Amino acid sequence: MAKCSVCGRPAVYVAKYEGKAYCPQHFLEWFDKRVRKTIRKYKMFRKKEHIVVAVSGGKDSLAAMHYMKKLSERVPGWTVEALLIDEGIKDYRPTTIKDFKKWAEEWEVPYRIVSFKEEIGASLDEIIIKGHELGLPYQPCSYCGVFRRYLLNKAAKEMGATVLVTGHNLDDEIQTFLMNIMRHDVDRLARLGPVTGIAEHEGFVRRVKIFYDIPEKEVVVYSMINGFFPEFVECPYARLGFRWDLRHYINLLEEKYPGTKFMIQKSLLDIVSALKKERGGKPKKCNICGEPATGDVCRACELRMLLGLMEPPDWFDMKSIKI
Numbered sequence: 402m403a404k405c406s407v408c409g410r411p412a413v414y415v416a417k418y419e420g421k422a423y424c425p426q427h428f429l430e431w432f433d434k435r436v437r438k439t440i441r442k443y444k445m446f447r448k449k450e451h452i453v454v455a456v457s458g459g460k461d462s463l464a465a466m467h468y469m470k471k472l473s474e475r476v477p478g479w480t481v482e483a484l485l486i487d488e489g490i491k492d493y494r495p496t497t498i499k500d501f502k503k504w505a506e507e508w509e510v511p512y513r514i515v516s517f518k519e520e521i522g523a524s525l526d527e528i529i530i531k532g533h534e535l536g537l538p539y540q541p542c543s544y545c546g547v548f549r550r551y552l553l554n555k556a557a558k559e560m561g562a563t564v565l566v567t568g569h570n571l572d573d574e575i576q577t578f579l580m581n582i583m584r585h586d587v588d589r590l591a592r593l594g595p596v597t598g599i600a601e602h603e604g605f606v607r608r609v610k611i612f613y614d615i616p617e618k619e620v621v622v623y624s625m626i627n628g629f630f631p632e633f634v635e636c637p638y639a640r641l642g643f644r645w646d647l648r649h650y651i652n653l654l655e656e657k658y659p660g661t662k663f664m665i666q667k668s669l670l671d672i673v674s675a676l677k678k679e680r681g682g683k684p685k686k687c688n689i690c691g692e693p694a695t696g697d698v699c700r701a702c703e704l705r706m707l708l709g710l711m712e713p714p715d716w717f718d719m720k721s722i723k724i
């Protein structure tokens with residue numbers, strides 16, 4: 402059994418990429434040091450912030466809520482709230498909402514829950530059925546992603562957020578990066594990075610990923626040591642996604658060639674920063690709902706019209722929607 406590189410006690414985690422091992426106590430110290438370094442490096446926060454943590458109920462976002470709550474207790478100008486988007490996924494959401502409420506109450510984090518059903522007009526399960534009836538391609542994760550991003554921004558603004566924290570970790574980010582490369586989706590690629598949402602645009606709440614430099618496994622260890630490892634429920638749509646396979650292959654590579662994930666992330670940062678410079682341009686305002694949009698109408702409004710959840714205005718040409 403590996404021994405802690407700091408104190409020699411039994412280790413709970415081995416960081417192959419740096420050739421070190423850690424006991425629970427020294428793992429937490431090391432973890433905290435690295436998250437704080439991430440926050441400083443990418444200049445994520447200001448002196449005064451009303452922080453809203455986007456929580457899905459899974460381990461990463463619970464860890465983000467836990468971490469931000471603890472950190473905010475040491476920073477006088479910061480307040481923290483949590484926000485959960487209920488997509489309406491049977492057999493999955495009810496469990497995660499239960500976990501979310503339990504921990505938010507235990508850690509005394511005020512929260513708000515916003516649902517697809519109320520805000521979009523249908524739950525994700527219903528949207529998928531509708532999409533099928535209309536003969537649209539089967540793509541649960543992309544509907545979910547568009548509407549979730551939309552609602553997070555909208556609700557965070559209503560909550561008075563100055564910044565939105567998500568639990569995305571190193572693995573999530575490089576998976577998205579490689580997925581967009583493999584699908585030749587350069588627009589999405591340009592939206593990656595540790596800090597997103599353009600601060601100068603009044604319609605966007607700045608988004609930060611505090612676990613940007615932290616591998617998924619380490620977030621798991623953090624939540625286990627802190628005793629809030631949630632009941633494992635996986636989104637029933639996740640296994641159908643491309644991401645699922647990619648995650649598996651990247652883990653195989655990391656196992657064989659430690660440090661691969663960090664190298665992919667370095668490439669990502671260079672490519673994304675070059676892309677952002679080249680593209681520049683401020684986002685527009687959606688002519689229907691007023692939320693930020695790349696074109697005249699935001700993607701959430703387009704999908705709602707496509708799914709028959711919203712009447713298109715007279716001036717709008719339904720044929721302009723890319724499927």
Ligand SMILES: [Zn+2]
Nearest residue numbers: 405408424427
């Ligand atoms: Zn130790």
Ligand SMILES: [Zn+2]
Nearest residue numbers: 687690699702
């Ligand atoms: Zn819109």
